[in-house]
Amino acid sequence: MFSWLDHAVTAWIPDLGGLLELPTDVRLTVLAFPITLGIQAEAWLPQGNWALQRMVKDMGTKRRREFLAGRLCAYRSLLAMGVISDFPLAARDRLPVWPSGVLGSISHCTSIAVAMAAPTSRFYALGVDVESLISPSTVADIQRSVGSDSELICLAGAIPCRARALTLLFSAKEALYKALYPLVRQFKDFHAAEIVDCETKSLVLRLTEDWSEEWRCGACVKVQYIWLNDEVLTAICLPYAQPIHS
Ligand SMILES: CC(C)(COP(=O)(O)OP(=O)(O)OC[C@H]1O[C@@H](n2cnc3c(N)ncnc32)[C@H](O)[C@@H]1OP(=O)(O)O)[C@@H](O)C(=O)NCCC(=O)NCCS
Structure with missing residues (x-):
């Protein structure tokens, strides 16, 4: 087959x-x-x-x-x-x-x-993203559009390399957008969520504004991640509390 x-x-x-x-x-x-x-x-x-x-x-x-x-x-x-x-x-x-x-x-x-x-x-939602490591020369150009200083400080504890930290943040936010877009059907830029916690295999993003009636400012979403050499893969899976039976 x-x-x-x-x-x-x-x-x-x-x-x-x-x-x-x-x-x-x-x-x-x-x-x-x-x-x-x-x-x-x-x-x-x-x-x-x-x-x-x-x-x-x-x-x-x-x-x-x-x-x-x-x-x-x-x-x-x-x-x-x-x-x-x-x-x-x-x-x-x-x-x-x-x-x-x-x-x-x-x-x-x-x-x-x-x-x-x-x-x-x-x-009810899945989002995945794979991103190549952002080159050090690009980091300065894009970091303000991807995240705030406090987000980069939050990441620096777990990921000292600025290029890696920014690549992960970028990818996690794209995975979040892809997971939620089918539910909210609205464009959201990279400041519509912020990182609030980062560990070795996962991080947490918090919405900084309302994305919809259901997805309000303050809602938190866990993002799993893994590095494959110079690429990072981020994934979000949001399960129902109870399976839906048709
Ligand atoms: C839609 C977007 C996330 C796609 O990311 P990308 O880096 O261009 O490309 P990727 O390879 O990671 O993903 C592309 C795939 O995502 C899927 N996709 C495209 N638009 C999508 C959407 N609105 N929602 C969910 N999935 C989408 C498609 O399958 C697409 O691949 P295909 O065109 O070959 O079928 C990106 O173009 C974008 O608009 N980003 C800005 C919005 C954002 O990320 N905000 C952050 C909020 S915190």
């Missing part, structure tokens, strides 16, 4: 869900695809999926490669849940369209793609 996938793939990175301490019913798939290997993203396009082929037709090479790597991860996460499905298409606002009963999240950088999927009976 996996033959065409395995043929096309550069390297699945196993067991990160366990290292991130994600709930066991959240399926995380991570794919490394170093550019130097020259993988052709077209090899990942499932034959006969015309809707997807139309979607990628006008994308540039880099965008197509990353988009398809994300879709490949999503497909594999769905398979791990026992869901046989096409690659998820994208809605107008770029949200992936998941099969009924599933929610998920996708992220990619130039050499790593990641997807997380889980049953809607157990979870």
Whole structure:
């Protein structure tokens, strides 16, 4: 069943869900695809999926490669849940369209793609992000737009390297946005949440303003994280207190 996938793939990175301490019913798939290997993203396009082929037709090479790597991860996460499905298409606002009963999240950088999927009976929000280490020369330019001085001080205790701290903060906030956007449907900039605690595998973000009626200023969300050499992967899983039975 996996033959065409395995043929096309550069390297699945196993067991990160366990290292991130994600709930066991959240399926995380991570794919490394170093550019130097020259993988052709077209090899990942499932034959006969015309809707997807139309979607990628006008994308540039880099965008197509990353988009398809994300879709490949999503497909594999769905398979791990026992869901046989096409690659998820994208809605107008770029949200992936998941099969009924599933929610998920996708992220990619130039050499790593990641997807997380889980049953809607157990979870109401998922957000994942992978980010390459921000270069030291960029740190000064972007740090004010990513976080406040007090946030960077909060991070410095756990992560002395400023570039790493900022990369983690950036990624955690993107994961938060991706988790909550499907619920609030509003754009929020990086000052709409702040870090209030950071430990070796997780941190806590607090909303600094109302995101919706339900997501009020002061609400806190835990973000799991792990470093893969020079990339950081952040993940948010929000479970219902009780599973929903349909
Ligand atoms: C939407 C956003 C988070 C995507 O991040 P990115 O760094 O461009 O790219 P990533 O690879 O990490 O994620 C892209 C994937 O996220 C998904 N996505 C896109 N928009 C999304 C949204 N509004 N909500 C949830 N997921 C979204 C898509 O699957 C997309 O991949 P695809 O287009 O190949 O399908 C980013 O573009 C953005 O708008 N950020 C500003 C808002 C923000 O993060 N605020 C912080 C609040 S504290």
